[in-house]
Structure formats: C-alpha cells, structure tokens
Amino acid sequence: MSLQARLDAFKADFRAGKPPYNAPPDIHPVMERATDELIASGQAGRALKAGDRAPAFTLRGPDGEAVSSADLLAKGPLVVTFYRGVWCPYCNMELQALQEALPAIAAEGASLVAISPQNPVNSRKSVRQNQLGFPILSDEHNAVAHAFGLRFALPGYLVELYKKLGNDLPTVNGDPSWTLPMPARYVIGQDGVILYSEVNPDYTHRPEPSDLLPVLRQARATA
Template identity: 30%
Template sequence: MRTSVLTILVVPFLACAQVKDDAIIKKGVDVSKHVPKGIEAGQQAPEIVGVSVDGRQVESKAMVEDKELVLIFYRGNWCPYCSRHLSNLNDSLQYLTQAGAEVVVIGPENFESAHKTQEKTESDFILLPDTSMQLMQAYDVLFTVTKRYKGKIKTFLFTDIAENNGQDEAMLPVPATYIIGRDHNVKWRHFDYDYTKRASVKEILDHLK
C-alpha cells in the first residue's frame, strides 16, 4: 500500500518535470548540460567590468553610485525577437534615463557581430560584448544550445551561432533583464526560457520607482 501511494505521488512529479524539460528544450536549451536559473532578486549582483562595442570602459560599481542599473541580456543580431526588443528599448531609452537608470545590454557576440547589432537597432545604450562568457556565467543565464536548435537557426536564419559569437561551441544566454540597485543588490528580474517573452519598458519603469 505504501509503495502504491509513493508511486501515485512520484509519477505526476516526474511527468511535470519532463513537461518542463521538453518546453525548455524547444527553446534550444541542452538540458543534459547546465540549465541556468538566473540569480534571484535580493542577491548581490556580480560586478560588471568590460569594454563596450564603441570602446567605452564599463564598470557597474561606478555606475550604481548614483544610478540604478538596467541590465539586459540578448542572444544575437540574427534573432528577430532581440532586434525588436532592443529597438523598442532604444526608442524609450529617454524614459529610463529620466527615471535615473543606466542601461547596459550584454550579449555573447564577438565585437564584429555586436557592431551589426548596434547598427541594426540604432542603439544609444551601452552594448557590451561578453566574449569570455564570464558575465553571463556569473549571472547564471548561459546555456549550451542543442544540436537541433543550432540547425534550425542555420537553416532559417542563416547563422552559425558559434561562428557569430567567435566561439567553438554554440552558447546563448536566456534573454533576462535585471535591475540592480545602488546597494549593488538585484532589485528585480525578468527571467524566462521562452525567448519570445521579454521585459517591457513599462515593467522596467514600474520597478525603477
């Protein structure tokens, strides 16, 4: 009897876990390797240090002395959802800066590919290529792309993900958004494996207040 009860409890749990894995896999995440969870609200934000696509030195520690930091991860210039999201973000950039925020956008692309992103989105925000992948790892948004998804992107969007990033292996970030407060802690986050779902400018503004 006890075994039967245990089976009744465990089987639905395993089924739910499988459904979740299947949904993540469809978005290109190789679940046989590390599946990112993203750092949580309330945690201390890893420091960001790097050089932007236009040669500016970027240091989050200095930025949050008098501003809040809006940190956005994107996948690449080949991704239509990223291009649309970043273009919309740039169109509303003045509202974010007026709210006392600095916007930094981080992606896995090499500098050449990141320049294409900048041109495509006509961006005025800080665009930071994370060529070492260390920032994406620190924020726990980085994952290995499935072979099937790599093929899909190459066939339909004519892009080799690894080549676009200047890497041997195809890796991408979950396109998450973080707001980092002046206390260096994560104030709010939007984290969704479904890359079609992004944080809106309104959501970001609501959480900057």
C-alpha cells in the same frame, strides 16, 4: 502596441512563412522542442533573482571601450538586458522597445546596457541597425551570463538547424562553444542588490519596458 503584441505578430508571420521570412515549416517543431526542453530543465528558476547580489562586471563596449558595472552604479541604478545577438529578430525588437523607453529610464537616473556574447563588430552592427542610444557589451564565452545563471548550451539538433539557417554563432561570437544566454532583464540597485528580474527560457516572450519604471521610481525615492 505593446512589445509582446509586436513579438506575437512577428511570430505568427514567421510561422506562416510570410515574406520576407519564407521560413520552411519543418524548422518550427525543432525550435519549439528546444524551448520546451529548456523550460523543463528549470534553469530559469535557478538564475539570479530579486534580492540576490549581482555579479560585478567589466566588459568591452561596441568600440572596444571598457564598461564597468561599478562605474555605472556609482551614477544610479542599472538596467541590464541580456541579448542573444544581431541575428535574433525577437531580441532586436526588444532593444528597439527599450530604446523607446530610454528617456523615461534616464529620467529616473538609471543607466541601460545590453549584454551579448557577440563580438564588438556585431555589437556595432546591432547598435547601428536598431538606432540605439545605449551600448551592447561583449560578454566573451557568456561569462557574465553564466554568473547570472543564464548561460545554456544549445542541444546538438538545434546547432545543426542553426548551421542550416546560416546562424554561425562561433563566428558571430568568436567562441566555439555554441552557448547563449536566456533572455533576461534586471534592475540592479546602487548597493549591487537586484531589485527586479525577469528571466524567460522562451525567447519569444519579453517583459514590457514599462515594467521597469515603478522599480526605478522606488529606487530613486529610497536613494
């Protein structure tokens, strides 16, 4: 089953309020309103895309270690996925799918990291729960997400809904701003130029991990 098919099945069960989700039906219009507004803002179209130069970054890994994009790019191409947090089931399903694809990504000489605003404690939890063989890096204040054009502020009505649902982002992230990155995936070439980008303001839609492989093969062939 494709990643998107799994996400669609989860979304259908969540909207139907099936156990174990038992989501109250009145939350769905609120979430959909926020997604529609983010789409209408056009921000996704202004984010960095293929052909742009990727910002360099150094972020903390789950164990507090410094992870540098320059060091990773010295070894080969870099796959970067922006991850909202351990509380987001769609994001966790995407990470699991990327983990399944990790051997194929590594076979093309590429590294894979996820970037999240959450603190290292929650990154360790994400790595453990999803059984990941790649790190989740902590992006304080969504600074790297902002450099890629992905950071957005949650509207007030969505903040209130998140609070009711127990999604306390200031605690999870160690940041009071109530900002998140739009889900996005990039392949960065060793020269720092973005070779592939997929940005979607609808967090329920994610590209297939297999979409990366032709790009990585081409990067390897031209290295």
